[in-house]
Amino acid sequence: xxxxxxxxxxxxxxxxxxxxxxxxxxxxxxxxxxxxxxxxxxxxxxxxxxxxxxxxxxxxxxxxxxxxxxxxxxxxxxxxxxxxxxxxxxxxxxxxxxxxxxxxxxxxxxxxxxxxxxxxxxxxxxxxxxxxxxxxxxxxxxxxxxxxxxxxxxxxxxxxxxxxxxxxxxxxxxxxxxxxxxxxxxxxxxxxxxxxxxxxxxxxxxxxxxxxxxxxxxxxxxxxxxxxxxxxxxxxxxxxxxxxxxxxxxxxxxxxxxxxxxxxxxxxxxxxxxxxxxxxxxxxxxxxxxxxxxxxxxxxxxxxxxxxxxxxxxxxxxxxxxxxxxxxxxxxxxxxxxxxxxxxxxxxxxxxxxxxxxxxxxxxxxxxxxxxxxxxxxxxxxxxxxxxxxxxxxxxxxxxxxxxxxxxxxxxxxxxxxxxxxxxxxxxxxxxxxxxxxxxxxxxxxxxxxxxxxxx
Amino acid sequence: xxxxxxxxxxxxxxxxxxxxxxxxxxxxxxxxxxxxxxxxxxxxxxxxxxxxxxxxxxxxxxxxxxxxxxxxxxxxxxxxxxxxxxxxxxxxxxxxxxxxxxxxxxxxxxxxxxxxxxxxxxxxxxxxxxxxxxxxxxxxxxxxxxxxxxxxxxxxxxxxxxxxxxxxxxxxxxxxxxxxxxxxxxxxxxxxxxxxxxxxxxxxxxxxxxxxxxxxxxxxxxxxxxxxxxxxxxxxxxxxxxxxxxxxxxxxxxxxxxxxxxxxxxxxxxxxxxxxxxxxxxxxxxxxxxxxxxxxxxxxxxxxxxxxxxxxxxxxxxxxxxxxxxxxxxxxxxxxxxxxxxxxxxxxxxxxxxxxxxxxxxxxxxxxxxxxxxxxxxxxxxxxxxxxxxxxxxxxxxxxxxxxxxxxxxxxxxxxxxxxxxxxxxxxxxxxxxxxxxxxxxxxxxxxxxxxxxxx
Numbered sequence: 001x002x003x004x005x006x007x008x009x010x011x012x013x014x015x016x017x018x019x020x021x022x023x024x025x026x027x028x029x030x031x032x033x034x035x036x037x038x039x040x041x042x043x044x045x046x047x048x049x050x051x052x053x054x055x056x057x058x059x060x061x062x063x064x065x066x067x068x069x070x071x072x073x074x075x076x077x078x079x080x081x082x083x084x085x086x087x088x089x090x091x092x093x094x095x096x097x098x099x100x101x102x103x104x105x106x107x108x109x110x111x112x113x114x115x116x117x118x119x120x121x122x123x124x125x126x127x128x129x130x131x132x133x134x135x136x137x138x139x140x141x142x143x144x145x146x147x148x149x150x151x152x153x154x155x156x157x158x159x160x161x162x163x164x165x166x167x168x169x170x171x172x173x174x175x176x177x178x179x180x181x182x183x184x185x186x187x188x189x190x191x192x193x194x195x196x197x198x199x200x201x202x203x204x205x206x207x208x209x210x211x212x213x214x215x216x217x218x219x220x221x222x223x224x225x226x227x228x229x230x231x232x233x234x235x236x237x238x239x240x241x242x243x244x245x246x247x248x249x250x251x252x253x254x255x256x257x258x259x260x261x262x263x264x265x266x267x268x269x270x271x272x273x274x275x276x277x278x279x280x281x282x283x284x285x286x287x288x289x290x291x292x293x294x295x296x297x298x299x300x301x302x303x304x305x306x307x308x309x310x311x312x313x314x315x316x317x318x319x320x321x322x323x324x325x326x327x328x329x330x331x332x333x334x335x336x337x338x339x340x341x342x343x344x345x346x347x348x349x350x351x352x353x354x355x356x357x358x359x360x361x362x363x364x365x366x367x368x369x370x371x372x373x374x375x376x377x378x379x380x381x382x383x384x385x386x387x388x389x390x391x392x393x394x395x396x397x398x399x400x401x402x403x404x405x406x407x408x409x410x411x412x413x414x415x416x417x418x419x420x421x422x423x424x425x426x427x428x429x430x431x432x433x434x435x436x437x438x439x440x441x442x443x444x445x446x447x448x449x450x451x452x453x454x455x456x
Numbered sequence: 457x458x459x460x461x462x463x464x465x466x467x468x469x470x471x472x473x474x475x476x477x478x479x480x481x482x483x484x485x486x487x488x489x490x491x492x493x494x495x496x497x498x499x500x501x502x503x504x505x506x507x508x509x510x511x512x513x514x515x516x517x518x519x520x521x522x523x524x525x526x527x528x529x530x531x532x533x534x535x536x537x538x539x540x541x542x543x544x545x546x547x548x549x550x551x552x553x554x555x556x557x558x559x560x561x562x563x564x565x566x567x568x569x570x571x572x573x574x575x576x577x578x579x580x581x582x583x584x585x586x587x588x589x590x591x592x593x594x595x596x597x598x599x600x601x602x603x604x605x606x607x608x609x610x611x612x613x614x615x616x617x618x619x620x621x622x623x624x625x626x627x628x629x630x631x632x633x634x635x636x637x638x639x640x641x642x643x644x645x646x647x648x649x650x651x652x653x654x655x656x657x658x659x660x661x662x663x664x665x666x667x668x669x670x671x672x673x674x675x676x677x678x679x680x681x682x683x684x685x686x687x688x689x690x691x692x693x694x695x696x697x698x699x700x701x702x703x704x705x706x707x708x709x710x711x712x713x714x715x716x717x718x719x720x721x722x723x724x725x726x727x728x729x730x731x732x733x734x735x736x737x738x739x740x741x742x743x744x745x746x747x748x749x750x751x752x753x754x755x756x757x758x759x760x761x762x763x764x765x766x767x768x769x770x771x772x773x774x775x776x777x778x779x780x781x782x783x784x785x786x787x788x789x790x791x792x793x794x795x796x797x798x799x800x801x802x803x804x805x806x807x808x809x810x811x812x813x814x815x816x817x818x819x820x821x822x823x824x825x826x827x828x829x830x831x832x833x834x835x836x837x838x839x840x841x842x843x844x845x846x847x848x849x850x851x852x853x854x855x856x857x858x859x860x861x862x863x864x865x866x867x868x869x870x871x872x873x874x875x876x877x878x879x880x881x882x883x884x885x886x887x888x889x890x891x892x893x894x895x896x897x898x899x900x901x902x903x904x905x906x907x908x909x910x911x912x
Contacts, residue, residue, distance in 0.1 A: 056597045056773060058551050059581050064594055067546035067605065074547070086835055088812040088842035088861075090523035091530070095514050096552055096583075117583070118572035125515050127552075127573070138520055141512045149523065162845035169828075170845075177835065258828040260836070317512060356544040372625075372714040379542055379633065380716070386544035389618035389626075405544075 007045045014038045067353035072340050073333075077153045079181045080331055084150040087174055092149050094134040100124040102137050105316060131155040132277065132310065132328065140317035145324050157328030159314070164248055168281050168309060169255035171329045175285055175305050176261045178331060184339050185289040187304065189264055191252075192271035192282050193245050227253060227267055245280075252281060280309030280327070287339075304332045304339075352406040357449045359407050360387040361398035363414040363424075368392070370413050374423070378411075381442040382451075385411075402428045409445060463501045470494045523809035528796050529789075533609045535637045536787055540606040543630055548605050550590040556580040558593050561772060587611040588733070588766065588784065596773035601780050613784030615770070620704055624737050624765060625711035627785045631741055631761050632717045634787060640795050642744040643760065645720055647708075648727035649701050649737055683709060683723055701736075708737060736765030736783070743795075760788045760795075808862040813905045815863050816843045817854035819870040819880075824848070826869050830879070834867075837898040838907075841867075858884045865901060 018034050058064055065073060084091075103114055103126050117125040128134050131151045139147070139159055146160040156174060158167035172189060179187045227249045237243055249267065256262045271284055285305040307329030314324035344351060360375040362368075371387050378385040386407070388398055395412070402410055412424040412433075422435040425444060436444050445451075474490050514520055521529060540547075559570055559582050573581040584590050587607045595603070595615055602616040612630060614623040628645060635643045683705050693699055705723065712718045727740055741761040763785030770780035800807060816831040818824075824847050834841040842863070844854055851868070858866055868880040868889075878891040881900060892900050901907075 056593070056775070057555065058597075059553055059555060059579055062551035062553070064551070064597075065549040066598075067548055067603075070547045070549060073549075085811045086838070086840045088810050088840065090809040091526045092523055093521040093526060093529075095518035095520070097515055097518070099513065099515055115581075116574035118574045123515055125571075137512070141520075142522075147523075158845070160845070163824075163847045166824075166828075166845040173832065173835070254825075255828055258825055259832045319512070353546040354544050355541045368619075368622075369710075369714055372622075372711055376629065376715045379629070382542065384542045384544065389614070389616070389622040391619045 004045070007041065011038065011041045011045055014041055068351050069337070069341065071351045071353050072344065073337055076182065076333060076336055076340060080178055080333070081150070081153050083174055083178045083181065084153075084156050086177075087148070087156075087170065089148050089150045089156060092135075092138065092151055094128070094131070094138055094151070097125045097127050098134055098137065100126045102317075103128065103133055131330070132157070132313065135328075136310075136313040136326070137317050139314045139324055139326075145322075154331045154333045155328065156330075157326055159324050159326045161325055165252045165255060165281075168327050169252055169259060171307060171327055172252075172256060172265060172283060173259045173261055175283070175307070175329050175331075176264050179285055179305065182336060182340070184304070184336060184343070185287050187264065187285050187287050188266050189283050189285045189305075190266050190268040190271045191249075192267070192269055193249055193280065249281070277310040277313045278308040279311045282306075282308030283329075302332075302335065304335055306330060306332070350406065354386075354405060354407075355384050356386050356405065356407045357384045357451070358386075358409040358411050358445050359398060359402050360385055361395060361410050361412050362393070363395050363412055365392040367413050367415075370418065374411065374413060378442065378445070383442060383445055399426075399428070409448060411441065411445075460501070463497065467494070467497045467501055470497055524807050525793070525797065527807045527809050528800065529793055532638065532789060532792055532796060536634055536789070537606070537609050539630055539634050539637065540609075540612050542633075543604070543612075543626065545604050545606045545612060548591075548594065548607055550584070550587075550594055550607070553581045553583050554590055554593065556582045558773075559584065559589055587786070588613070588769065591784075592766075592769040592782070593773050595770045595780055595782075601778075610787045610789045611784065612786075613782055615780050615782045617781055621708045621711055621737075624783050625708055625715060627763060627783055628708075628712060628721065628739060629715045629717055631739070631763070631785050631787075632720050635741055635761065638792060638796070640743065640760070640792060640799070643720065643741050644722050644744055645739050645741045645761075646722050646724040646727045647705075647737060647739045648723070648725055649705055705737070733766040733769045734764040735767045738762075738764030739785075758788075758791065760791055762786060762788070806862065810842075810861060810863075811840050812842050812861065812863045813840045813907070814842075814865040814867050814901050815854060815858050816841055817851060817866050817868045818849070819851050819868055821848040823869050823871075826874065830867065830869060834898065834901070839898060839901055855882075855884070865904060867897065867901075 014034070014037055018031065018038055021031050021034060097117060100114075100116060101124070114129060115127040117127070132155070135149075135151060135155070135157060138144075144159070148156075148158045150156045156171065158171065160167075172191075175189060227246060231237060231243075231246050231250065253262060253265070253267075256265055265283075271282065283306065284303045286303055307327070309325070309327040311323060311325040314326065315321045318324075358378065360371050360378065362371055368391050375385050375387045388401060399410065401407070408428055410426040410428060412426060414424065417424055417435070420435070421438055423438055423441050424433050425436045425441070425448075426433045427448075470490070470493055474487065474494055477487050477490060553573060556570075556572060557580070570585060571583040573583070588611070591605075591607060591611070591613060594600075600615070604612075604614045606612045612627065614627065616623075628647070631645060683702060687693060687699075687702050687706065709718060709721070709723075712721055721739075727738065739762065740759045742759055763783070765781070765783040767779060767781040770782065771777045774780075814834065816827050816834065818827055827843050831841050831843045844857060855866065857863070864884055866882040866884060868882060870880065873880055873891070876891070878893055879897050880889050881892045881897070881904075882889045883904075
């Protein structure tokens with residue numbers, strides 16, 4: 001290693017000498033001589049293998065998305081964003097990093113969740129690890145008391161002082177709509193209540209004999225019925241805070257029934273969320289089925305969406321401590337991508353990674369210019385079109401490209417067609433070919449690929 | 457300050473004492489006493505004002521996007537992505553951070569462009585600062601020799617060994633299509649050539665008398681004509697590399713003419729790109745107009761899109777140095793957002809930040825449950841709908857909300873309507889109201905808001 005370091009130093013010095021000579025406009029002969037020395041030293045040094053091996057990976061815990069994976073991701077995001085918009089949400093965005101204090105203010109310096117940026121003499125910065133804290137910082141900074149928004153296609157929140165449980169019920173409705181639309185299997189949303197739970201199982205809560213009975217309740221996962229039972233419990237109903245929480249829970253289940261999703265929700269006191277900013281109802285959606293094949297990791301475990309009420313977080317950022325009640329949800333998109341990906345792989349389903357409608361091809365040589373002119377016409381008319389980047393591609397290669405990429409149509413230019421003012425339009429699956437007048441080509445492609453004829 | 461630090465230490469110690477007592481299940485009396493001491497100390501300390509002021513900002517050089525700004529951003533991204541898809545591009549994504557070596561391999565340790573993450577005992581990581589280097593790493597890592605892709609809605613590249621200048625011409629076509637579609641004013645794409653430039657103005661290039669003449673050429677911004685002139689220059693045409701480059705440039709301008717964009721392109725040897733990975737044609741789009749109003753910063757300066765050929769970058773990441781020629785472009789989305797935003801502000805144009813089609817409202821009190829039922833029916837039928845989160849909102853407030861949010865329709869529930877099995881559908885702008893049978897409501901809303909009746 002010491003030898004390598006010495007060689008590296010020599011290469012560096014020789015490099016400097018060569019650059020110096022060039023600057024001084026030394027004779028070509030002299031420069032050549034010194035360059036030769038430099039190359040010899042570099043050859044002795046050889047490639048830095050450890051470095052090259054090290055570089056070819058993504059950071060631990062991160063991944064690339066291939067076009068196939070992105071096609072899946074886009075479909076999942078489409079479902080989620082469409083749902084958020086259906087519920088009237090605006091969209092905001094915040095930077096990928098925040099002042100370190102913005103993030104540590106809530107979690108304490110030693111939080112394992114936080115990636116710090118290196119101190120470069122300016123502000124101390126950290127990467128955001130969720131979207132709730134940046135959202136709370138955004139509300140406090142802009143003095144907003146009222147907003148319904150989503151954030152990079154996975155976080156939805158309702159902030160504001162509203163009548164009890166209406167926004168909470170909508171969040172649960174949204175969660176159910178998204179999980180149903182994604183068709184990733186049966187799911188159940190477990191619901192609990194931070195304050196009720198604290199009252200019941202916390203230190204300063206109920207007498208031990210009541211706390212002992214909690215276990216029984218917890219076993220009886222269920223919706224309204226469990227809430228009713230708890231409300232009738234004489235010991236519980238003497239506790240004001242627990243009683244209020246249970247009253248709100250009952251209201252919540254009434255609204256969930258009106259939304260037609262009460263069968264998807266289960267009140268479950270065993271539920272606990274990792275983050276400590278929750279103050280009211282908390283929830284987590286789990287898949288019930290394990291669509292795992294032999295040898296595969298089971299997929300039914302773990303949550304695919306979660307959220308809850310956090311009424312105190314915005315106040316922590318406000319200089320005067322003004323509170324903005326919030327309730328929200330977050331979709332576990334990474335987990336859902338994997339599930340959809342595995343399912344598509346199991347079905348051996350082909351996923352198109354482009355939307356190209358037509359390939360502009362030629363039957364003879366020397367037609368590159370004609371192909372460029374036609375493809376440009378199609379682009380200008382809003383058609384998704386490609387051509388092979390070769391001067392004289394073989395027709396067979398052009399047809400094969402369509403098969404592989406799933407392109408449905410080929411517009412073939414030939415010498416005869418040029419004379420006749422037509423283009424041969426070929427369907428890739430049926431192999432049928434028909435001559436289309438050049439001025440009708442755009443309309444014919446739109447008709448065949450189901451694209452609206454007007455631009456709305 | 458020293459006093460404050462001492463107080464902070466005392467608060468910390470007292471906090472630890474309280475927690476310890478609680479853990480040891482000490483008497484309530486004792487705990488209360490110690491908590492009182494803690495609160496007294498905290499009161500003495502007062503709020504940490506410097507910290508609270510400090511927290512309420514985004515990191516230097518970053519910004520939040522409000523719903524209005526996001527609406528603009530989405531429109532810009534729609535235009536860009538639609539264009540990339542029209543040209544048959546796939547999409548990939550890579551992590552926001554990379555191994556430090558991946559980024560420094562190209563630029564040297566001291567690059568100002570790189571934000572390092574703090575060393576947390578694992579890998580040394582840095583934030584990506586462009587998408588070209590991660591793309592090159594992705595190609596080398598996956599041994600890809602051939603791809604046309606875009607990357608988070610602003611970077612487009614074509615990688616692969618193709619016949620000369622066809623992909624380069626398509627990149628310029630894409631740039632022109634996007635800038636035309638965005639309607640941000642007249643633009644010009646300046647084109648230069650790294651190798652030609654090096655040959656002509658570099659150290660080991662032409663004789664001084666020819667280099668002197670370069671100035672004249674540079675003055676004559678222009679397309680084909682300047683290339684022709686350079687080709688006819690006897691001194692230049694004796695230089696093999698310069699001649700090859702000029703030949704390719706001539707070919708490029710022929711293709712640009714076929715694409716109908718030659719009038720947008722200007723060959724301009726004064727162009728220089730900041731990054732050193734470019735190896736062939738380089739280009740940069742600038743706005744020609746300065747739509748600045750009195751007192752505003754002029755907008756016409758600076759580039760709104762740029763790119764070029766970089767044939768060496770992928771090879772740097774490949775252990776065997778295998779080269780993958782690449783050409784690409786990057787859209788200056790941040791700059792374009794500001795231009796569109798300023799324009800909309802100048803026009804005082806209202807930007808809708810939601811897509812809500814209808815507000816579910818009530819004319820009387822005690823109709824919350826009916827509202828919840830109806831809005832749920834509409835959501836389930838794919839209608840974008842909202843309701844106010846109040847038990848008994850006033851009709852006037854509900855109508856005002858629609859005015860402010862630009863919601864075009866209101867579905868009003870009243871006791872009479874419930875008896876008659878109808879809903880009153882009101883147009884917010886015309887104030888016309890009509891009774892619609894409940895079973896026809898979804899179809900009527902879709903008809904009025906131009907949503908297709910079928911889900912295609």
